[in-house]
Amino acid sequence: MNPSWFRQPRLTAPVAGLHGRLFAASMLAFVGLFVVALAALVVADVGYVVADVGWANLGNFAAVLVSPEILAALWLSLWTSTTTVILGLVFAVPMGYALSRYRFPGRAVVDSVVDLPIILPPLVVGLSLLVFFQTGVGRWIESIGLEFAFQKKGIILCQLLVSTSFGIRAVKLTFDGIDPRFEHVAMTLGCTRAGAFFRVALPMAYRGIIVGGILIWTRALGIFGPLMVFVGAARMRTEVLPTTIYLEQSIGRIEVALAVAILMLVLTAVALVTIRVVGLGER
Amino acid sequence: MIRIERLNFTVADAAYKADTFALRNVSLHVRPGEYFVLLGPTGSGKTLLLECLCGLNHIDSGRVSIDGVDVTKLEPRSRRWGYVPQDYALFPHMTVRGNIGFSLAGAVAARVAEVMELVGVAHLADRFPQKLSGGEKQRVALARALAVGPRVLLLDEPVSALDEQTRDELCRQLKRLQQDTQTTTVHVCHNFTEMLSVADRVAVIDQGQILQVGTPREVLERPASTRIARFAQVGNLLSARAVADGTRLRLVCPGGIELRARIPESGEFEADVVAMIRPENIALTANVPENVPPEATILQGTVAELIELGPVVKVRVACGALEWLVSLGKREYTERNIRVGDRVHLVVAAENVHVMRSSPP
16 A cells, blocks of 8 residues: 555654753653543543443443444444545545645635634534525425435535545645646646646645545544534434434433443544554554 | 747746746747757746746747747647756656656557666666665656657756766766757756856856857857856956057056957947956966067066866966956966966967957847
8 A cells, every 4th residue: 555655754863962852852742741631531431431330340331332323323433434535535635736736816715715614613514504405505405315414414414514624734735745846747748737637746645645534534533513413313323423422421321422432532543543554654 | 940039938936036037038049959058047047948948837928939830839748848857856656667658658668678778777767766866866857858759858957966976977978868869958057067068059048038149169258248257257357448459459457457359240349348358368477478479468466366176276366456367277387386476477368358348238
């Protein structure tokens, strides 16, 4: 998967005196602090679950975690977020390229509009979708068989609207970092503009596109607010893992809610590490 | 072959000194099979002009043609001119073989092997560009451009990023390759030595304008303006008042020094001129010189500074208020045992005094 030309550049280590070591230590201290803070939250969650359920009952508790409801929510979360990544990148790659390479009137406005879903509370996206499908255009879309409200398709629509901006931003930054001269040379070698994009710019943007995909996926997997408004929380139908956490804690089963959260964390961590190691060649 | 007629192009780019930079009314003719050099200081517009030739810049007005065919509106891919950019821009996700074969379809392997052999990069075929040295990258970029089978090869500062030894070697290789393949070549550079090692003809460009076109010798010895002379770091440039004196010009320089010079071929000259004398065209003697040409000027001065530059030594001689730069071969310098403070005589022959207008053209 990871081609040899994408190996991480070798970091050189200059001779470091006391100041250099102190500087490195202070930088790394921030990394440590952040990781420890997150780890403390996870440990607290695990501790709460173990204390509440008890060591002796952990086996029975695990059976709860693989109940049909939770497995259905897990499966729905995985396939919807993965579909969102694919659809999101279908938009993010051309949009990132266009915003990076072309100058057109109103470009600054468009650039800001792309960032809106990042800034807006996700709940607003759900509300806006609900309102939109009450309009003439929305009703027409539903009349041709594309129903989104309170449907699984609606989950993907919400995820797409909330998370694609992250992908666009990552891909645009990557194309910004690729000198257009590479494509220019490709054009002098017989490529059309599109040919130069597909044969040169796109392969060179490989890492950025993977990072964009990761950002879309993680954001899509975690959204909850717009789903509650636009698709509801129907068990076994429109229930994704964040919905499960909400439903479980609302009926007082805090330990199950926390266990699902831990499951989500583990799943996400495994997926991210795998993509980084296999896809980006990081260690 | 290539004809550029009244080309104008404006670009707003912070990379250039002003907010907007323009190529103004550029006209050039590059002959078939010629090694043509575009010479100019950094930011003079030479790369921009090369990009206009490739079709990478949409020009405002003017015409670019090749063999009489107008290519101004043709896309870069349709021109099929081999282009080697300054930083080589080798595709990092492809091996050397992939880079060279990029433009090819069909019988790729044979053509790639042929070009790699021609340029001497066959042993690098399976390496990625990141693993190549500067000189190797340059050769691969050249091979990639040649693989197209171009009618014209455009080289943008192809050796500027290399060390001196590699640069000399690659310049020789470029010249040999051009002579073997008879490919019309346009080479952009800012270095006079580099230009001299490859050019059949040269155009000097500055601030988006062509200042002079000619052979390297013409540009070096008969620069069209003081701008070119200064860029060529001639050394001895003197403001003077010119007076016609028979078949010669009498030049009255500051400090009362008088020089003789040929009247320009056009027969026209202004009262205020700049005289240029190349350091290697001034004779330096310790004793009063004998057998001096009748219209030569003899000056007396003191050696103020010696600048050793390997095979050449530059001697700075103070003659009253003026300082002259004289260039001597290392052997001549050693044999004469010249030292700072020595009293010397300088002989400036009329044939070696080049007269230019004092104002830029």
